[in-house]
Amino acid sequence: xxxxxxxxxxxxxxxxxxxxxxxxxxxxxxxxxxxxxxxxxxxxxxxxxxxxxxxxxxxxxxxxxxxxxxxxxxxxxxxxxxxxxxxxxxxxxxxxxxxxxxxxxxxxxxxxxxxxxxxxxxxxxxxxxxxxxxxxxxxxxxxxxxxxxxxxxxxxxxxxxxxxxxxxxxxxxxxxxxxxxxxxxxxxxxxxxxxxxxxxxxxxxxxxxxxxxxxxxxxxxxxxxxxxxxxxxxxxxxxxxxxxxxxxxxxxxxxxxxxxxxxxxxxxxxxxxxxxxxxxxxxxxxxxxxxxxxxxxxxxxxxxxxxxxxxxxxxxxxxxxxxxxxxxxxxxxxxxxxxxxxxxxx
Amino acid sequence: xxxxxxxxxxxxxxxxxxxxxxxxxxxxxxxxxxxxxxxxxxxxxxxxxxxxxxxxxxxxxxxxxxxxxxxxxxxxxxxxxxxxxxxxxxxxxxxxxxxxxxxxxxxxxxxxxxxxxxxxxxxxxxxxxxxxxxxxxxxxxxxxxxxxxxxxxxxxxxxxxxxxxxxxxxxxxxxxxxxxxxxxxxxxxxxxxxxxxxxxxxxxxxxxxxxxxxxxxxxxxxxxxxxxxxxxxxxxxxxxxxxxxxxxxxxxxxxxxxxxxxxxxxxxxxxxxxxxxxxxxxxxxxxxxxxxxxxxxxxxxxxxxxxxxxxxxxxxxxxxxxxxxxxxxxxxxxxxxxxxxxxxxx
Numbered sequence: 001x002x003x004x005x006x007x008x009x010x011x012x013x014x015x016x017x018x019x020x021x022x023x024x025x026x027x028x029x030x031x032x033x034x035x036x037x038x039x040x041x042x043x044x045x046x047x048x049x050x051x052x053x054x055x056x057x058x059x060x061x062x063x064x065x066x067x068x069x070x071x072x073x074x075x076x077x078x079x080x081x082x083x084x085x086x087x088x089x090x091x092x093x094x095x096x097x098x099x100x101x102x103x104x105x106x107x108x109x110x111x112x113x114x115x116x117x118x119x120x121x122x123x124x125x126x127x128x129x130x131x132x133x134x135x136x137x138x139x140x141x142x143x144x145x146x147x148x149x150x151x152x153x154x155x156x157x158x159x160x161x162x163x164x165x166x167x168x169x170x171x172x173x174x175x176x177x178x179x180x181x182x183x184x185x186x187x188x189x190x191x192x193x194x195x196x197x198x199x200x201x202x203x204x205x206x207x208x209x210x211x212x213x214x215x216x217x218x219x220x221x222x223x224x225x226x227x228x229x230x231x232x233x234x235x236x237x238x239x240x241x242x243x244x245x246x247x248x249x250x251x252x253x254x255x256x257x258x259x260x261x262x263x264x265x266x267x268x269x270x271x272x273x274x275x276x277x278x279x280x281x282x283x284x285x286x287x288x289x290x291x292x293x294x295x296x297x298x299x300x301x302x303x304x305x306x307x308x309x310x311x312x313x314x315x316x317x318x319x320x321x322x323x324x325x326x327x328x329x330x331x332x333x334x335x336x337x338x339x340x341x342x343x344x345x346x
Numbered sequence: 347x348x349x350x351x352x353x354x355x356x357x358x359x360x361x362x363x364x365x366x367x368x369x370x371x372x373x374x375x376x377x378x379x380x381x382x383x384x385x386x387x388x389x390x391x392x393x394x395x396x397x398x399x400x401x402x403x404x405x406x407x408x409x410x411x412x413x414x415x416x417x418x419x420x421x422x423x424x425x426x427x428x429x430x431x432x433x434x435x436x437x438x439x440x441x442x443x444x445x446x447x448x449x450x451x452x453x454x455x456x457x458x459x460x461x462x463x464x465x466x467x468x469x470x471x472x473x474x475x476x477x478x479x480x481x482x483x484x485x486x487x488x489x490x491x492x493x494x495x496x497x498x499x500x501x502x503x504x505x506x507x508x509x510x511x512x513x514x515x516x517x518x519x520x521x522x523x524x525x526x527x528x529x530x531x532x533x534x535x536x537x538x539x540x541x542x543x544x545x546x547x548x549x550x551x552x553x554x555x556x557x558x559x560x561x562x563x564x565x566x567x568x569x570x571x572x573x574x575x576x577x578x579x580x581x582x583x584x585x586x587x588x589x590x591x592x593x594x595x596x597x598x599x600x601x602x603x604x605x606x607x608x609x610x611x612x613x614x615x616x617x618x619x620x621x622x623x624x625x626x627x628x629x630x631x632x633x634x635x636x637x638x639x640x641x642x643x644x645x646x647x648x649x650x651x652x653x654x655x656x657x658x659x660x661x662x663x664x665x666x667x668x669x670x671x672x673x674x675x676x677x678x679x680x681x682x683x684x685x686x687x688x689x690x691x692x
Contacts, residue, residue: 033467056383063462076470142584143583144583145584145618183375201552202551203552203553204550205548205550205552206551206591207549207585209552210583210587232592235633237490237637238488238489238490238491238556238557239487239556240556240585240594240633241552241556241587241590242553244587244590245552245586245587246585248583248587263605282632283629287580287586290581290583290618291583
């Protein structure tokens with residue numbers, strides 16, 4: 001997303017160009033990371049590689065591992081998030097070949113790369129890195145609360161899994177298209193692979209969550225905008241802590257509330273009500289003020305994937321009228337999203 | 347504090363009786379853990395042991411390591427929290443002697459016991475445990491948000507280090523004295539040593555903070571009261587996340603706000619204002635409702651250590667009148683604390 005700030009990228013730092021590995025995937029839903037890379041970081045992807053059994057493709061060029069290295073790839077990224085997060089033995093030969101070809105390995109799976117047969121030895125032998133993006137850096141500080149230079153926008157939510165990453169990516173891309181110096185800041189594993197850097201906030205030890213968020217959006221030029229990927233929800237019974245640490249460490253000037261109309265219960269928590277957009281705005285301001293007294297809500301991002309065009313337009317108009325704030329579905333874009341970007345640019 | 351619930355103690359489980367080790371301490375401020383054990387868990391302490399250089403005493407009987415074991419001690423607790431949390435080499439001989447005498451070792455220092463010379467081998471040889479109370483259990487779940495049986499009171503704060511542990515201990519003791527079945531639940535290292543069990547919440551990985559808090563106060567009899575030691579403050583720039591995870595996982599029926607009158611800036615964060623008691627009440631209710639819609643504020647605990655009697659009484663009356671809630675300094679006790687206990691008992 002636009003120009004990088006002058007400082008080193010925060011937290012994990014991934015190789016600049018990737019080969020995307022699809023394993024033996026036959027279910028497109030498991031290849032979300034690969035599709036995310038294709039859609040949001042095509043300039044980082046030299047191509048894809050898969051086992052013969054795979055039936056899913058990203059449409060990126062099919063290249064061999066050695067060929068990918070010749071094309072400029074410096075890492076092989078596992079583009080799959082299967083159930084359980086386990087790397088099957090059948091994938092290991094390709095991973096070993098990648099190390100021998102001079103590629104780092106990048107994984108967001110639960111399996112640790114170093115625990116797979118032969119990988120640690122091969123990585124040492126060839127001077128390559130095994131990068132588990134679920135594992136945060138070990139040198140995170142306790143937050144200072146010090147005001148940093150530059151501007152920050154954070155996406156927050158009424159629940160998990162309703163578009164906080166997508167919204168942040170869309171806003172960063174939209175601001176960049178307007179000539180604003182904006183950087184997407186990743187706080188989750190897929191976002192980190194897309195951005196090439198970031199910190200998996202949900203894996204950080206409690207005392208250091210806000211400190212990790214401070215590292216994620218360091219001092220920057222006065223007009224620079226960091227667009228920070230949110231996590232969880234202040235109203236989530238399990239993940240509220242992650243959301244609050246990220247909010248207070250990010251010290252955002254503005255935030256965008258992400259919501260899925262029609263979702264009435266927190267995902268995976270039957271009977272637990274999704275909060276109103278208004279409640280999320282009020283609490284985000286009340287607790288975000290701790291580190292940025294000027295915090296304000298820039299608008300609302302609705303995930304209208306389940307609605308037809310007319311119902312989506314109505315949902316967007318309804319929440320905009322109710323709150324007096326710009327509202328849009330970034331996937332649908334159009335005039336509403338332009339108005340949301342206007343607010344973010346202010 | 348009073349009878350233990352039928353379930354196994356949550357998280358870390360310490361030996362039932364201790365020998366308190368004072369090292370070579372000459373500064374009473376570093377012996378706070380030892381004094382806390384003497385004051386709050388005298389029934390767990392068979393005595394103290396110190397190196398000849400030590401000049402501080404808890405007043406507990408001085409006993410040798412072997413004698414302590416004969417008196418029923420099953421663990422040696424390091425009662426010191428020095429600057430840096432490093433265990434000096436000069437202490438190691440006593441720690442080794444304790445293992446040889448059949449005692450577990452319990453430490454809240456940053457140094458890990460297993461990293462000290464010979465301790466891991468001796469512990470294995472004698473079948474003893476090395477318990478670092480800063481290290482949380484590894485099998486913590488993600489929070490479910492499920493409503494648990496029994497009653498819960500949580501202490502919350504306007505800042506760190508102003509009496510949340512002391513207040514919870516005082517309330518648990520006070521309720522027990524009234525015949526109420528109450529248990530102090532420890533979320534920090536000194537509290538864990540006093541209670542003999544607990545979870546160091548600030549060391550838990552972000553995704554599991556609320557889940558750890560759920561484990562800390564498990565299902566209990568309908569009339570049983572868990573009094574849970576709070577951590578940090580929702581308004582603390584570094585530790586808000588810890589406070590929110592503990593709040594939402596604890597699902598308290600009532601909370602007590604701990605505050606130090608006259609403290610205007612967050613400790614260690616110059617320029618960061620301490621929130622008002624009213625703001626803490628409002629936000630604790632707004633976010634605590636997520637897991638307990640019936641949450642209410644039982645009252646206010648003031649740390650008036652810096653005030654003379656008249657000023658303390660005035661500060662207590664002022665905040666009580668302003669909020670319409672019972673207020674007291676548990677250390678001063680008296681009628682105000684009785685009224686706070688009345689509210690907690692309801």
